[in-house]
Amino acid sequence: MTTDTKRLQLLSDLMLLGVAIVWGSSYGVVKEALAVYPVLALLALRFGITFCLLSPSLRHFRRADAATVRGVLTVGVLLFAIFLAETFGVMQTRAANAAFLISLCVVLTPIVEWALLRRRPSRIEWLAVAVSLAGAWLLAGDGAFVFNSGDALILVAALLRALNVCVTKRVMRGAAALPALSITAVQAGVVTIGSVVVALVFAPGQLRHVPAFAGHGLFWGSVIYLVCACTLFAFFAQNFAIGRSSPTRVSLLMGSEPAFGALFASVWLGETVSAGGWIGGGMIVAASLMATVRWGKPVAVAERGVGVGT
Numbered sequence: 001m002t003t004d005t006k007r008l009q010l011l012s013d014l015m016l017l018g019v020a021i022v023w024g025s026s027y028g029v030v031k032e033a034l035a036v037y038p039v040l041a042l043l044a045l046r047f048g049i050t051f052c053l054l055s056p057s058l059r060h061f062r063r064a065d066a067a068t069v070r071g072v073l074t075v076g077v078l079l080f081a082i083f084l085a086e087t088f089g090v091m092q093t094r095a096a097n098a099a100f101l102i103s104l105c106v107v108l109t110p111i112v113e114w115a116l117l118r119r120r121p122s123r124i125e126w127l128a129v130a131v132s133l134a135g136a137w138l139l140a141g142d143g144a145f146v147f148n149s150g151d152a153l154i155l156v157a158a159l160l161r162a163l164n165v166c167v168t169k170r171v172m173r174g175a176a177a178l179p180a181l182s183i184t185a186v187q188a189g190v191v192t193i194g195s196v197v198v199a200l201v202f203a204p205g206q207l208r209h210v211p212a213f214a215g216h217g218l219f220w221g222s223v224i225y226l227v228c229a230c231t232l233f234a235f236f237a238q239n240f241a242i243g244r245s246s247p248t249r250v251s252l253l254m255g256s257e258p259a260f261g262a263l264f265a266s267v268w269l270g271e272t273v274s275a276g277g278w279i280g281g282g283m284i285v286a287a288s289l290m291a292t293v294r295w296g297k298p299v300a301v302a303e304r305g306v307g308v309g310t
Helices: 003-034 039-063 066-092 095-102 104-117 123-139 149-174 180-202 217-242 247-254 257-267 275-292
Strands: none
Touching: 003 039, 003 066, 003 217, 003 247, 003 257, 039 066, 039 180, 039 217, 066 095, 066 149, 066 180, 095 104, 095 149, 104 123, 104 149, 123 275, 149 217, 180 217, 217 247, 257 275
16 A cells, blocks of 8 residues: 555545544534424525535536446435435434434444445454444443334434445446545535425425524524535545545444534533443444554555545
8 A cells, every 4th residue: 555545545534533523513503403494494405505516516527427427316315315314313312312323324334335345344343343333322321212213214314324335435436537526516416406306295384485694693503514514524525535445444434423423412512421421432433443543464445446536
Protein backbone atom coordinates (compact mmCIF):
# COMPACT_ATOMS: atom_id res chain seq x y z
CA MET A 1 0.00 0.00 0.00
CA THR A 2 1.53 3.34 -1.06
CA THR A 3 1.89 6.39 1.19
CA ASP A 4 -0.78 8.27 -0.78
CA THR A 5 -3.18 5.34 -0.43
CA LYS A 6 -2.57 5.19 3.33
CA ARG A 7 -3.25 8.92 3.61
CA LEU A 8 -6.49 8.57 1.66
CA GLN A 9 -7.51 5.65 3.91
CA LEU A 10 -6.80 7.72 7.04
CA LEU A 11 -8.70 10.68 5.60
CA SER A 12 -11.72 8.52 4.77
CA ASP A 13 -11.66 6.99 8.28
CA LEU A 14 -11.59 10.43 9.91
CA MET A 15 -14.41 11.62 7.65
CA LEU A 16 -16.53 8.62 8.64
CA LEU A 17 -15.96 9.33 12.33
CA GLY A 18 -17.10 12.89 11.58
CA VAL A 19 -20.23 11.43 9.97
CA ALA A 20 -20.88 9.40 13.12
CA ILE A 21 -20.64 12.56 15.22
CA VAL A 22 -23.01 14.66 13.14
CA TRP A 23 -25.48 11.82 12.56
CA GLY A 24 -25.43 11.06 16.28
CA SER A 25 -26.45 14.65 16.97
CA SER A 26 -29.08 14.61 14.21
CA TYR A 27 -31.69 12.71 16.25
CA GLY A 28 -32.13 15.59 18.69
CA VAL A 29 -31.96 18.18 15.91
CA VAL A 30 -34.62 16.34 13.88
CA LYS A 31 -36.91 16.06 16.91
CA GLU A 32 -36.71 19.81 17.45
CA ALA A 33 -37.49 20.45 13.77
CA LEU A 34 -40.41 17.95 13.78
CA ALA A 35 -42.04 19.96 16.55
CA VAL A 36 -42.60 22.65 13.91
CA TYR A 37 -42.79 20.76 10.59
CA PRO A 38 -44.06 17.24 9.64
CA VAL A 39 -41.80 14.36 8.61
CA LEU A 40 -42.32 14.18 4.84
CA ALA A 41 -42.28 17.95 4.42
CA LEU A 42 -39.06 18.17 6.43
CA LEU A 43 -37.42 15.47 4.32
CA ALA A 44 -38.49 17.23 1.11
CA LEU A 45 -37.19 20.58 2.39
CA ARG A 46 -33.87 19.21 3.68
CA PHE A 47 -33.02 17.19 0.59
CA GLY A 48 -34.56 19.67 -1.83
CA ILE A 49 -32.16 22.36 -0.61
CA THR A 50 -29.30 19.87 -0.86
CA PHE A 51 -30.24 18.95 -4.42
CA CYS A 52 -30.37 22.60 -5.50
CA LEU A 53 -26.93 23.25 -4.01
CA LEU A 54 -25.40 20.22 -5.70
CA SER A 55 -27.27 20.33 -9.02
CA PRO A 56 -24.27 21.78 -10.95
CA SER A 57 -22.39 18.52 -10.26
CA LEU A 58 -24.98 16.58 -12.29
CA ARG A 59 -23.10 17.56 -15.47
CA HIS A 60 -20.69 14.70 -14.77
CA PHE A 61 -23.45 12.20 -15.57
CA ARG A 62 -23.09 13.08 -19.27
CA ARG A 63 -20.27 10.52 -19.48
CA ALA A 64 -22.04 7.87 -17.38
CA ASP A 65 -23.60 4.82 -19.00
CA ALA A 66 -27.15 3.59 -18.40
CA ALA A 67 -26.09 0.88 -15.95
CA THR A 68 -24.29 3.42 -13.77
CA VAL A 69 -27.29 5.75 -13.77
CA ARG A 70 -29.60 2.90 -12.78
CA GLY A 71 -27.23 1.92 -9.98
CA VAL A 72 -27.05 5.45 -8.58
CA LEU A 73 -30.85 5.79 -8.75
CA THR A 74 -31.17 2.48 -6.89
CA VAL A 75 -28.93 3.80 -4.12
CA GLY A 76 -31.13 6.90 -3.94
CA VAL A 77 -34.28 4.81 -3.57
CA LEU A 78 -32.64 2.79 -0.78
CA LEU A 79 -31.65 6.00 0.97
CA PHE A 80 -35.23 7.28 0.76
CA ALA A 81 -36.52 4.03 2.27
CA ILE A 82 -33.98 4.30 5.10
CA PHE A 83 -35.07 7.82 5.99
CA LEU A 84 -38.74 6.93 5.88
CA ALA A 85 -38.29 3.94 8.20
CA GLU A 86 -35.81 5.65 10.51
CA THR A 87 -37.66 8.95 10.93
CA PHE A 88 -41.09 7.44 11.52
CA GLY A 89 -39.52 4.77 13.73
CA VAL A 90 -37.82 7.28 16.03
CA MET A 91 -41.18 8.97 16.52
CA GLN A 92 -42.78 5.74 17.75
CA THR A 93 -40.17 4.21 20.05
CA ARG A 94 -37.76 5.06 22.85
CA ALA A 95 -34.45 6.64 21.90
CA ALA A 96 -32.69 3.77 23.72
CA ASN A 97 -34.49 1.17 21.61
CA ALA A 98 -33.66 3.09 18.43
CA ALA A 99 -29.97 3.34 19.38
CA PHE A 100 -29.72 -0.41 19.91
CA LEU A 101 -31.68 -1.48 16.84
CA ILE A 102 -30.02 0.90 14.38
CA SER A 103 -26.65 -0.41 15.60
CA LEU A 104 -27.65 -3.83 14.33
CA CYS A 105 -26.56 -2.43 10.96
CA VAL A 106 -23.01 -3.16 12.16
CA VAL A 107 -23.93 -6.81 12.67
CA LEU A 108 -25.88 -7.13 9.44
CA THR A 109 -23.35 -5.46 7.12
CA PRO A 110 -20.72 -8.27 7.15
CA ILE A 111 -23.44 -10.78 6.33
CA VAL A 112 -24.84 -8.67 3.48
CA GLU A 113 -21.32 -7.88 2.23
CA TRP A 114 -20.42 -11.58 2.24
CA ALA A 115 -23.58 -12.40 0.28
CA LEU A 116 -23.40 -9.55 -2.26
CA LEU A 117 -19.71 -8.77 -2.66
CA ARG A 118 -18.15 -12.13 -1.80
CA ARG A 119 -15.72 -10.55 0.68
CA ARG A 120 -15.48 -12.60 3.84
CA PRO A 121 -14.98 -10.31 6.85
CA SER A 122 -11.77 -10.78 8.82
CA ARG A 123 -11.67 -12.14 12.37
CA ILE A 124 -10.88 -8.71 13.81
CA GLU A 125 -13.92 -7.29 12.02
CA TRP A 126 -16.14 -10.02 13.50
CA LEU A 127 -14.68 -9.24 16.94
CA ALA A 128 -15.39 -5.53 16.45
CA VAL A 129 -18.95 -6.41 15.45
CA ALA A 130 -19.40 -8.38 18.68
CA VAL A 131 -17.96 -5.57 20.83
CA SER A 132 -20.14 -2.98 19.07
CA LEU A 133 -23.28 -5.09 19.56
CA ALA A 134 -22.55 -5.61 23.26
CA GLY A 135 -21.92 -1.89 23.68
CA ALA A 136 -25.14 -1.01 21.92
CA TRP A 137 -27.04 -3.33 24.28
CA LEU A 138 -25.58 -1.51 27.31
CA LEU A 139 -26.31 1.83 25.67
CA ALA A 140 -29.94 0.78 25.24
CA GLY A 141 -30.34 1.08 29.00
CA ASP A 142 -31.91 -1.37 31.37
CA GLY A 143 -32.83 -3.95 28.70
CA ALA A 144 -36.58 -3.36 29.09
CA PHE A 145 -37.43 -4.13 25.52
CA VAL A 146 -41.11 -4.08 24.54
CA PHE A 147 -41.10 -4.54 20.78
CA ASN A 148 -43.48 -2.17 18.96
CA SER A 149 -44.10 -0.82 15.46
CA GLY A 150 -41.43 1.86 15.91
CA ASP A 151 -38.87 -0.79 16.81
CA ALA A 152 -39.86 -2.76 13.70
CA LEU A 153 -39.28 0.31 11.52
CA ILE A 154 -35.85 0.95 13.06
CA LEU A 155 -34.94 -2.71 12.48
CA VAL A 156 -35.96 -2.34 8.83
CA ALA A 157 -33.83 0.83 8.62
CA ALA A 158 -30.82 -1.06 10.04
CA LEU A 159 -31.19 -3.79 7.42
CA LEU A 160 -31.58 -1.20 4.67
CA ARG A 161 -28.47 0.63 5.90
CA ALA A 162 -26.45 -2.58 5.62
CA LEU A 163 -27.85 -3.22 2.15
CA ASN A 164 -27.28 0.39 1.11
CA VAL A 165 -23.59 0.51 2.00
CA CYS A 166 -22.96 -2.73 0.06
CA VAL A 167 -25.00 -1.66 -2.97
CA THR A 168 -23.22 1.71 -2.94
CA LYS A 169 -19.89 -0.12 -2.90
CA ARG A 170 -20.93 -2.11 -5.98
CA VAL A 171 -22.19 1.04 -7.73
CA MET A 172 -18.97 2.92 -6.94
CA ARG A 173 -16.97 0.19 -8.69
CA GLY A 174 -18.72 1.01 -11.93
CA ALA A 175 -18.91 4.75 -11.30
CA ALA A 176 -15.26 5.47 -10.52
CA ALA A 177 -15.27 8.45 -12.91
CA LEU A 178 -18.17 10.12 -11.09
CA PRO A 179 -17.41 12.55 -8.24
CA ALA A 180 -18.96 11.65 -4.88
CA LEU A 181 -20.85 14.96 -4.91
CA SER A 182 -22.59 13.98 -8.16
CA ILE A 183 -23.85 10.76 -6.58
CA THR A 184 -24.94 12.70 -3.48
CA ALA A 185 -26.90 15.10 -5.70
CA VAL A 186 -28.86 12.24 -7.29
CA GLN A 187 -29.52 10.71 -3.87
CA ALA A 188 -30.87 14.03 -2.62
CA GLY A 189 -33.08 14.43 -5.68
CA VAL A 190 -34.55 10.94 -5.27
CA VAL A 191 -35.34 11.53 -1.57
CA THR A 192 -36.94 14.89 -2.39
CA ILE A 193 -39.16 13.51 -5.14
CA GLY A 194 -39.99 10.41 -3.10
CA SER A 195 -41.03 12.46 -0.08
CA VAL A 196 -43.31 14.67 -2.17
CA VAL A 197 -44.88 11.73 -4.02
CA VAL A 198 -45.53 9.74 -0.84
CA ALA A 199 -47.02 12.82 0.82
CA LEU A 200 -49.30 13.56 -2.15
CA VAL A 201 -50.55 9.95 -2.30
CA PHE A 202 -50.78 9.00 1.38
CA ALA A 203 -50.60 12.16 3.52
CA PRO A 204 -51.33 15.37 1.59
CA GLY A 205 -51.78 17.22 4.87
CA GLN A 206 -48.04 16.93 5.51
CA LEU A 207 -47.20 19.26 2.62
CA ARG A 208 -47.32 22.68 4.26
CA HIS A 209 -45.86 26.11 3.68
CA VAL A 210 -42.43 26.46 5.22
CA PRO A 211 -42.33 28.40 8.51
CA ALA A 212 -41.39 32.06 8.32
CA PHE A 213 -37.84 33.00 9.22
CA ALA A 214 -39.11 35.42 11.85
CA GLY A 215 -39.91 33.59 15.06
CA HIS A 216 -38.56 30.23 13.85
CA GLY A 217 -34.82 30.74 14.17
CA LEU A 218 -34.29 27.39 15.92
CA PHE A 219 -36.15 25.54 13.15
CA TRP A 220 -34.15 27.14 10.35
CA GLY A 221 -30.93 26.67 12.28
CA SER A 222 -31.82 22.97 12.54
CA VAL A 223 -32.54 22.79 8.79
CA ILE A 224 -29.23 24.46 7.93
CA TYR A 225 -27.37 22.03 10.20
CA LEU A 226 -29.19 19.04 8.71
CA VAL A 227 -28.42 20.21 5.17
CA CYS A 228 -24.79 21.25 5.63
CA ALA A 229 -23.48 18.79 8.21
CA CYS A 230 -25.84 15.81 8.19
CA THR A 231 -26.45 15.70 4.43
CA LEU A 232 -23.86 17.56 2.31
CA PHE A 233 -20.84 16.57 4.40
CA ALA A 234 -22.14 13.21 5.63
CA PHE A 235 -23.21 11.72 2.31
CA PHE A 236 -20.19 13.07 0.46
CA ALA A 237 -17.93 11.55 3.14
CA GLN A 238 -19.79 8.23 3.03
CA ASN A 239 -19.64 7.98 -0.77
CA PHE A 240 -15.98 9.05 -0.73
CA ALA A 241 -15.06 6.47 1.91
CA ILE A 242 -17.03 3.56 0.47
CA GLY A 243 -14.94 3.83 -2.69
CA ARG A 244 -11.78 3.36 -0.60
CA SER A 245 -12.75 0.82 2.02
CA SER A 246 -14.83 -2.28 2.68
CA PRO A 247 -18.52 -1.97 3.61
CA THR A 248 -17.92 -3.68 6.96
CA ARG A 249 -15.15 -1.21 7.84
CA VAL A 250 -17.40 1.71 6.84
CA SER A 251 -20.26 0.32 8.91
CA LEU A 252 -18.07 -0.19 11.98
CA LEU A 253 -16.70 3.35 11.82
CA MET A 254 -20.18 4.82 11.55
CA GLY A 255 -21.38 2.38 14.21
CA SER A 256 -20.12 4.84 16.83
CA GLU A 257 -23.10 7.03 15.95
CA PRO A 258 -25.24 5.91 18.97
CA ALA A 259 -22.42 6.79 21.38
CA PHE A 260 -22.15 10.31 20.00
CA GLY A 261 -25.94 10.51 20.00
CA ALA A 262 -25.99 9.73 23.72
CA LEU A 263 -23.32 12.36 24.37
CA PHE A 264 -25.30 14.96 22.41
CA ALA A 265 -28.53 14.04 24.23
CA SER A 266 -26.79 14.45 27.58
CA VAL A 267 -25.02 17.74 26.88
CA TRP A 268 -27.51 19.49 24.55
CA LEU A 269 -30.90 18.03 25.45
CA GLY A 270 -30.22 17.37 29.13
CA GLU A 271 -31.14 13.68 28.95
CA THR A 272 -29.73 11.33 31.59
CA VAL A 273 -27.41 8.57 30.44
CA SER A 274 -26.68 5.76 32.90
CA ALA A 275 -23.20 4.56 33.80
CA GLY A 276 -23.90 1.38 31.82
CA GLY A 277 -24.86 3.56 28.87
CA TRP A 278 -21.55 5.41 28.96
CA ILE A 279 -19.65 2.12 29.18
CA GLY A 280 -21.63 0.81 26.21
CA GLY A 281 -20.90 3.97 24.25
CA GLY A 282 -17.21 3.57 24.99
CA MET A 283 -17.34 -0.02 23.73
CA ILE A 284 -18.94 1.12 20.47
CA VAL A 285 -16.26 3.77 19.95
CA ALA A 286 -13.58 1.18 20.79
CA ALA A 287 -15.04 -1.18 18.18
CA SER A 288 -14.88 1.61 15.62
CA LEU A 289 -11.23 2.25 16.49
CA MET A 290 -10.54 -1.48 16.14
CA ALA A 291 -11.78 -1.18 12.56
CA THR A 292 -9.26 1.58 11.75
CA VAL A 293 -6.16 -0.32 12.92
CA ARG A 294 -4.25 -2.42 10.39
CA TRP A 295 -3.86 -5.83 11.99
CA GLY A 296 -1.37 -8.18 10.38
CA LYS A 297 -0.59 -8.06 6.68
CA PRO A 298 -2.27 -5.13 4.87
CA VAL A 299 -4.82 -5.99 2.22
CA ALA A 300 -4.06 -4.45 -1.15
CA VAL A 301 -6.57 -1.93 -2.30
CA ALA A 302 -6.94 -3.67 -5.63
CA GLU A 303 -7.96 -6.89 -3.85
CA ARG A 304 -10.95 -5.10 -2.39
CA GLY A 305 -12.06 -3.67 -5.66
CA VAL A 306 -11.67 -0.15 -4.38
CA GLY A 307 -11.84 2.70 -6.84
CA VAL A 308 -9.53 5.69 -6.84
CA GLY A 309 -11.68 8.33 -8.45
CA THR A 310 -13.73 10.92 -6.59
